[in-house]
Amino acid sequence: MSRQGVISLGDAFIDYISKDSTNTIFHKFPGGATVNTAVWTSRIGVLSYYLTKLGTDEESAFVEMELVKEKVNVDYCVRSPEKRICSVKVHINQSGERQFHSYNNPTPDLLLTTNDLPEKLFQQGKLFYFGSGTLFHDIARETTRQALEYARKWGMLTAFDTNIRLLRWECEKKCRETVIAFAKQADIVKMAEDELFFLTETNNLEEGLQLISEWGIPFLFITMGGKGSCAVHKGRSIFITGVQVKAVDTTGAGDAFMAAIISRFHNHGMPQDDLKLEEFVRFANEIGARATTKVGAL
Template identity: 55%
Template sequence: MENQGVISLGEAFVDYISTDRNNTKFWQLLGGATVNLAVGTSRLGLPTYYLCKLGTDSNGQFVEQELNMEGVNLDFSVRTDTKRMCGVYVHLTEDGERNFHSYVNQTPDEVLAEEELEREIFEKTRIFYFGSGTLFQQKSKKTTEAALKYAKETSNLIAFDANLRLKRWESEHHCRETVVSFLKQATIVKLAEDELNFLMETNSLEAGLEKILKWNIPYLLITMGGKGAYGVMQGDKVFSPAPKVDTIDTTGAGDAFMAGLLYCFHEKGMPRGTTRLTEYLQFANRVGAQATTGLGSLTSRIDLTELKKHF
């Protein structure tokens, strides 16, 4: 039987999303880029496994209950009484754009350890996904390296989404050097336009692409918010505009885009030409746009039947 499913490795968060433009009241929601991805692929019908360390306090129970309700498999995650779930305070601007205001982590060393990974799960799945959130801390970086090794040994597609949060890193240089070393190992790489410019130390999309294309990343995706996204394969570049929707909150839109993209790769395989890659971008853009129509990253329900009509 052909391998099925997606592994998402990361750190679960509790997002505190402002409910008013004055940023005085907050709504508690499940969050974190790798969590958003896991929920997105699960909602799209893919078997999805989340790998992390969970706490057993009220916030830990909240995270676990929410993921269980979304159908995300936690059998290979680890639980401990000493873990305190990370928190992120997200402020909103007048036009609904997100602003990551602060990051709170009371137990930074309580992360999934290398020896707590189980190779068995990689033997079942088709795609391994991770981001930079497990790279700025040494212990979780080693876990990520071990997971990458398992993914390569079991022929998983490797997908990387930068999701840079510079406040977590000791310096811009350390962030850039570390992230670049990992994205070179991926088959599918997604970067926002500003992340491309930061990593390549450029100030334009054209200059950033000129530098990064020398690394021959098989599938490179550059998202540009409400404008749409570029896809690059074998030096060929295509652009797909984003559909127009009534945007309320853009939190998690990029993660939803990535979930839609991985759904395409999982179900249809690697695109062999720009026409198919454009179709993948169009679908991913629709999923990403849908995520902006509610407050928070996971409150907008994906209408799977309607979206598949466009794929």
């Protein structure tokens, strides 16, 4: 039987997203970058597994129910009665751009450990995806390293979304060093333009791309909002214009883009020429744009 499935590793959230720019009424959604990506991967039609630690309370049940509804496999999640789901309030400005307003994590040390990882799943999956959302934490960092080790051992493709949230890190230096170290280990890396500037300590796209080319990332994707995105492979940069839509809420657009990219790699393997790579990016631009047309990442 051929290997199938994208394994996503992370921490689940509940997003309380403002209905509009008055920021007075909030809708409840499952969230977190890795959850969003796992769901969009499933929606695109790729077998999607999610690895996380859940609780046994009503909030965890809500997240699990939503994942199951989206046909994301949660059989390998770990349940702990003490675990409480993180939550974040997201405000919306006049142009539909999101602003992370407040963050609450009642059980910050209850995360997946290396012993919680099911190696047998890595033997049957095809692509391993992770983000930086929990890498500030020692336990999560070690678990991610172990997951990467399993992925490499069993010949999986690896994909990393830098997805930087500086407020969660003790300092910029630690964040930059950690994210760069993990980016250098992945086959596929996605980052937003402002994250490229932060990681390379530049404020110019051309200069940032020049510096990041030294990291040896096989396939790099830079998202630039409504301007589109850029794919970098073997020193060549391909710019693809964005799909024009009326943006209502940009929460999760990058996660939808990432899901589209990894689904293409999962289904078609590594693109063998610039035309195929461009096709991957056009599809991702379309999915990312579609995600902005309604409130909520999903």
